[in-house]
Amino acid sequence: MSDNLLAGYNLKERRNIIENHWCDFTESAIRPAQDQISQAISQSWQRSALSLNKKVTHAPSIAKTRIREEWQMSPLSIAARQEQDNMMQLAREGELVAAIADPSGCMLWSHASRHMRSRAESVNFQEGGRWDEQSIGTNAIGLAKKLRSPVTVFSSEHYQSFLHDWVCYAAPIIHPQSGECVGILDMSTTWKKHTALGQAAVTQLACNIARNLPEVSPRAELEIRALGQAQVVFRGQNLQLSKRQLEILCLLALNPQGLKLEAFHAALYGDAPISSSTLKAELSHLRHLLDGQVGSRPYRLMMPVWCDFIQVWQALHEQNVNEAFRLYQGPLMAQSESPELEEWRHCIEAVMGKLLNSCNEPELLMQQLCAKTSGNEMVRERLVELIS
CATH class of the missing domain: 1.10.10.10 (Winged helix-like DNA-binding domain superfamily/Winged helix DNA-binding domain)
Known part of the structure; x- marks a missing residue:
């Protein structure tokens, strides 16, 4: 996210600046200014423009029955179990939706606060939703998967316009033994509730889950x-x-x-x-x-x-x-x-x-x-x- 680049602006001003760059890019293929839009977001927009030939209103999905079976059998489910109460409490208190995706970006588990429940359901930000970059464009889950590092995607930094009211914090869950990305943790809310502490909390939770993963033979x-x-x-x-x-x-x-x-x-x-x-x-x-x-x-x-x-x-x-x-x-x-x-x-x-x-x-x-x-x-x- 372009937090550091736009540090002198309030949230509404940041949103407007990024929205203008997004419009220039999506309508006229004008690349955003490097001093206002991060390189990671700019490059993701370019990849999204190549892989998506039409606008959509929600993420595509995989059958929920299959997803529930995959989640129950996944070592990630066992590792996350010790942190789920904490994540659900954070979601309720911070008016967030918490989610865990598999390494491909397909969501395996989610828990939404009242504030975010209908919003999450309307865009398929729930079990079975595919949130890789190829399916839905620039978003925190897809970008964390691509970069293998924590990311924040704020408002109009999302490639799809129906996500411009969101801010999403994500971090990869890296197995400490094998170095393999076994999943992605995400917590999201509306852009007006953005705080820099959101990314720090998600990164720490992802590390906690990773420490609970079973050893790999x-x-x-x-x-x-x-x-x-x-x-x-x-x-x-x-x-x-x-x-x-x-x-x-x-x-x-x-x-x-x-x-x-x-x-x-x-x-x-x-x-x-x-x-x-x-x-x-x-x-x-x-x-x-x-x-x-x-x-x-x-x-x-x-x-x-x-x-x-x-x-x-x-x-x-x-x-x-x-x-x-x-x-x-x-x-x-x-x-x-x-x-x-x-x-x-x-x-x-x-x-x-x-x-x-x-x-x-x-x-x-x-x-x-x-x-x-x-x-x-x-x-x-x-x-x-x-x-x-």
Whole structure:
């Protein structure tokens, strides 16, 4: 939100300034002034303009029966239970509506005060409502999902005009062990009741819920996610790696039999004029980070490993549509120029494309579209084909 940028104005003046920028953008595609509208909101407006071709009056929804089942079975429900009384009390006293969404932005639970109940129901801000950015444009749940950080969306910062009377505070619920976003907490009210304390309260509640989450059993000693947003977990702890180190790790995972230095150099650098000693140094550093679990002659991983790109390839080979869609979050290391990783990336994209072209289930495609933060173009194109 543009709180800091418009700190010298009262709430009504802020609302009017933002409304003017919103009108200029939606009617004439004029980008807002950077000294009055935050970059996060401006970029979200631009994404919303590309993904939404018409104005709507409420959020789309998923069947409530299915949502209730998902909520009851979710570890998030258990973790949130200890904070729900507190959230409901805050909602009543602060004339708010409290809500928890899953990682895709679909609302699983909500509790509204009298002040907000009819407002929430009228826009489907309740169980089953889809509040990802692709479905409803700029909003706090969708933006917190996209940025993986706490956000406030005030009045006309919402892309859809029917939300301009709202102010919404949201924060991602990040699992402290895996670093995974398991949900989003949101508390909303009318714009006249906006207070900076709202965001602080939601952020703290999200942290409290995260601390109550059950521990995650690792799939393997080393877990690698490189489809879309990269993440490496070693013995239950997030490992911060450079792009080159991640490329090396992926190549080691793809070649469990091991690679000799010359073959490794070709797979990683191709014809680039980079010395073998540079690769040796990179491998030595990675070996240190992995507690010595990288062997040599040939170079190989000496521990169990789980990789999303290998799992998605197996799912594609077995024509397991649901599993492939669940695992695929975007291209394999999209910026990598490693010849072997480029080949794997092209193969996965080609087979995913064939799978999408043969998929005739709009609901399945919509779920995939809502769940991902990248790699959406193929899904969106196929969905348009089915519903047009």
